[in-house]
Amino acid sequence: MPVIPFADRFEAIADRRSPLTVGIDPAPEVLKAWDLPYNAEGVRVFGLEMVEAVGDLVGVFKPQIAFFERFGWQGLKSAAEVIGHARSADALVIADIKRMDIGHTIEAYAGAWIGDDAGTPVDAITLGAYMGSGSLKPVVKRAAEHGAGLFVVVRSSNPDGILLQTARQADERTVADALADDLTAFNQGALGKTGNGPCGAVVGATLDDADEVLERLPTSLILAPGIGAQGATMADLRSRFGRAAAKRTLPNVSRQVAAAGPSRKALRETVERLAEDAFALRG
Numbered sequence: 416m417p418v419i420p421f422a423d424r425f426e427a428i429a430d431r432r433s434p435l436t437v438g439i440d441p442a443p444e445v446l447k448a449w450d451l452p453y454n455a456e457g458v459r460v461f462g463l464e465m466v467e468a469v470g471d472l473v474g475v476f477k478p479q480i481a482f483f484e485r486f487g488w489q490g491l492k493s494a495a496e497v498i499g500h501a502r503s504a505d506a507l508v509i510a511d512i513k514r515m516d517i518g519h520t521i522e523a524y525a526g527a528w529i530g531d532d533a534g535t536p537v538d539a540i541t542l543g544a545y546m547g548s549g550s551l552k553p554v555v556k557r558a559a560e561h562g563a564g565l566f567v568v569v570r571s572s573n574p575d576g577i578l579l580q581t582a583r584q585a586d587e588r589t590v591a592d593a594l595a596d597d598l599t600a601f602n603q604g605a606l607g608k609t610g611n612g613p614c615g616a617v618v619g620a621t622l623d624d625a626d627e628v629l630e631r632l633p634t635s636l637i638l639a640p641g642i643g644a645q646g647a648t649m650a651d652l653r654s655r656f657g658r659a660a661a662k663r664t665l666p667n668v669s670r671q672v673a674a675a676g677p678s679r680k681a682l683r684e685t686v687e688r689l690a691e692d693a694f695a696l697r698g
């Protein structure tokens with residue numbers, strides 16, 4: 416079977432459904448509100464219910480693996496089941512793992528999630544770059560070979576990230592700008608039909624100075640968390656990111672969606688509304 420790059424698969428599902436990325440974040444307070452136990456079974460039921468309720472409306476799910484890993488191997492087994500269920504609903508899955516490390520170690524992380532022989536195959540993963548963008552090369556290679564997507568944190572949605580990410584290097588570029596340039600260079604050899612490559616970036620929807628870094632990411636999909644619980648709105652994305660970047664953006668909403676549950680009807684209404692707003696970003 417030919418490998419279809421993540422960016423092309425995203426384009427197709429975003430057109431058919433919406434670019435909205437629904438986070439599956441079974442945090443303790445969320446499970447409590449859903450009257451579910453805070454254990455591996457609770458996170459399993461929460462994830463499966465989310466997919467059952469809105470799986471046909473959503474183009475992308477982003478399970479936050481931390482909330483599953485919290486319960487050891489049983490939690491990870493639950494994550495694998497939820498991921499399988501989401502993929503069988505024809506949605507793409509981004510495993511939010513935010514890993515980073517050197518050569519053969521990051522290669523093992525990549526092997527855990529990317530490719531048909533992966534421990535838990537998904538469509539994309541999130542990464543950190545504090546060990547240098549060069550340390551990500553083995554994952555970039557594996558992602559390109561298997562048509563997977565990568566979302567590297569470039570400008571995070573939390574205020575704590577600003578000092579580090581906007582620090583200036585000796586060449587006057589900010590750390591975030593330099594990382595963005597590297598991701599664009601990594602994408603060069605592997606652009607899909609859409610013109611986008613495997614290296615996407617995380618840029619928070621909460622930022623009002625994101626435009627400069629986005630200009631340096633012309634071939635990247637942008638994962639934008641921060642909508643809802645962190646204060647940003649879908650409309651902010653259009654004004655803050657600009658038209659060109661907004662078209663390539665996956666707006667992520669986690670707690671705001673979960674807060675509508677466990678009623679399937681309320682979940683669907685919330686997701687339908689958000690999906691419509693997210694779809695408008697493509698216009």
Ligand SMILES: O=C(O)c1cc(=O)[nH]c(=O)n1[C@@H]1O[C@H](COP(=O)(O)O)[C@@H](O)[C@H]1O
Pocket residue numbers: 438440479511541568570571572573617619640641642643644645667668669670671
């Ligand atoms: O990589 C991420 O998804 C991420 C990056 C970032 O800068 N900020 C951020 O909030 N996230 C994740 O996005 C989700 C946001 O959740 P809500 O604030 O509930 O919508 C969580 O799973 C976070 O871990």
